[in-house]
Amino acid sequence: MWSLELYGCINLSIVLQVPVMSLQNVARLPPLPTIQEIIRMFGLSARKKLSQNFLLDLNLTKKIVKSAGKIDGCFVIEVGPGPGGITRPILNSGAEKVLVVEKDKRFLPSLQLLSEASKNKLDVIHGDILNFNLESVIPAEHKVAWADNPPNVHIIGNLPFSVATPLIVQWLESISTQKNAWSCGRVPLTLTFQKEVAERIIAPPKSEYRCRLSAMCQYLCDVKLKFTIPGRAFVPPPKVDVGVVHFTPKVKPLISQPFQLVERVNRHLFHLPNKLCKQSLSTLFPPHREDLICDMFELSGIGQQVRPFQLTNKDIKRLCDAYARVTDKEPDLLDYDFRDRTEAHARRHRTQTVVSALEERLLKNS
Template sequence: MSASGKLASFRLPPLPTVGELIKLYNLRAEKQLSQNFLLDLRLTDKIVRQAGNLRDAHVCEVGPGPGGLTRSILNAGAGDLVVVEKDTRFIPGLKLLSEAAPGRLRIVHGDILTYRMDRGFPVNISKPWEEDPPNLHIIGNLPFSVSTPLIIKWMENIANRTGPFAYGRTRLTLTFQKERLTASTGSKQRSRLSIMAQYLCTVHNCFTIPGRAFVPKPEVDVGVVHFTPLVQPQIQQPFKLVERVVRNIFQFRRKYCHKGVEKLFPAACRIELTQEMMQKADVDPTLRPTELTLPQFRALVNAYAHLCAYEPSLLSYEYREELRMKHLESQGKTPMDTHMEKSTSTPPSPLQPC
């Protein structure tokens, strides 16, 4: 069979359109779940092309919804597609696709934040981290509500080579609020998320989808982003430590970067340790968080790691917990008075003297 004939054999038989399925099952995008449907199959085909050659590939699609992107993945020749969908309303339409592509589509009714993708595919597709990526792809039109926690979870998986990255340097092709992940130094869109993604991956902004292409129309345009994990991350420190420094710096994104650095340290030694960390990193404390380069973030993280090596209790310090305790004191209360309230929050960790 010719190459064109083989590709044609992957294509789905005639089916109701995505729009017809939405009407058939009375599906509406739920605003509280920040769902936005993409009905134009030319656009979903274009998204899938950014992932590369999917012929006989293993693919996990996140939040397939009514199945527009799912159709494009199957038509591209994916041999094993797992779709993870939390919303029960979409399952009947996905089952229709599964019947049209026998043996190629598996449906998981569950939450992608808890789904064990490291158990979803055969072990023999794994590739050593230093080699080319495995024949496994993650593709998804992500709801905005889940995109940030999901990307942070996946970046931690990359750092630890767990989850979908237990198979090797698994590639991702995802939709995001435009420029949130690819923003460069000095850009207004520069954020905690862009730093965390860029220190661990090669991140490529493929193309932009105008908001009007979605139903309902989101308030912003959407970028299609392709990630390939780096063999060596650009910051050689534990993920939690990197995330802690970056998160603190960006919590005051309009102020000088030293403001966020200060909140890494208890009040008793805040000024002294902030000055020591900034000097050790050789970073101008009057730069804004968006103006910091990746090498500067690396220097700051390394400087913080150096301080924590001498004073491990710094790692358990939380500025918000210190504020909460001060608020209780101002009201004449003790932590015991609010025991029931504390039982639902993270308990404070004791600090050794600075």
């Protein structure tokens, strides 16, 4: 193990040349400073406002990589590598090429150190994954047809909690349209989430965790919670545990409707998860069009007394298909927003009118 004192007297670029040149025929990385030493060397710290937490336990980082499946000979994209805790076992697992996308420029020097030690098997990109098109960096030889087995490409990431959910929703839309990384085939993902979010992603019908995210993930992907990591394993330790979730895009989505329509139905369906479905979905339509919600349930064959968390994925498919048929006849309904200020004011006025009329009848009968 190289000592920290060595770095104080020798240029880092020279030190790196020694193991790289002497171990040209060895697949594994040459000896490097530990992640803890890297953090001290470069003065790194996890920023709370960015929801950053370092995972320093090598057994756990190796386990995350192993849970992704066969890495040997694959092109691997790592999102949010930080100081490189997961990057090392990816490189040591025989990946053909590794590309990391890191937004925080403080981590770039430590990642560049890994790149040089790996004989440039690692490419480092400074960028925001929320605005990055991965299609442009995946080699053409790895692209396969959608109906084929998943390509030799993996996406892995220990994501900041603040980014994880918005990112997977954005990627689900890309999966539905076979764009971004998924223009290259059914690229699998292995990502970390807060344990509660991970449980929501995989939640079956009737589960207390069943929600919109459950339905959106499961209609497009086969999802599996691989294992959980206790919060105390991270630095600094978050107040929650972490779940590692594996996603494999389905050859054929469970719902053959546009992503925006499916998201809209699920958003309305689960905004009142413990109410009756009829009450939850009524906000899809103007209050004076109760006939439409009745039509939607009649077309779907779903009972109006069921509650959203009880619905199976096939039930949600029937509701989405029924909503599509209703809006095909009246396309303007797709633009209706019950939260619109004008509509909200009209709704309050109608409620007040009903209440006033009821009070007046009660007074007359008293």
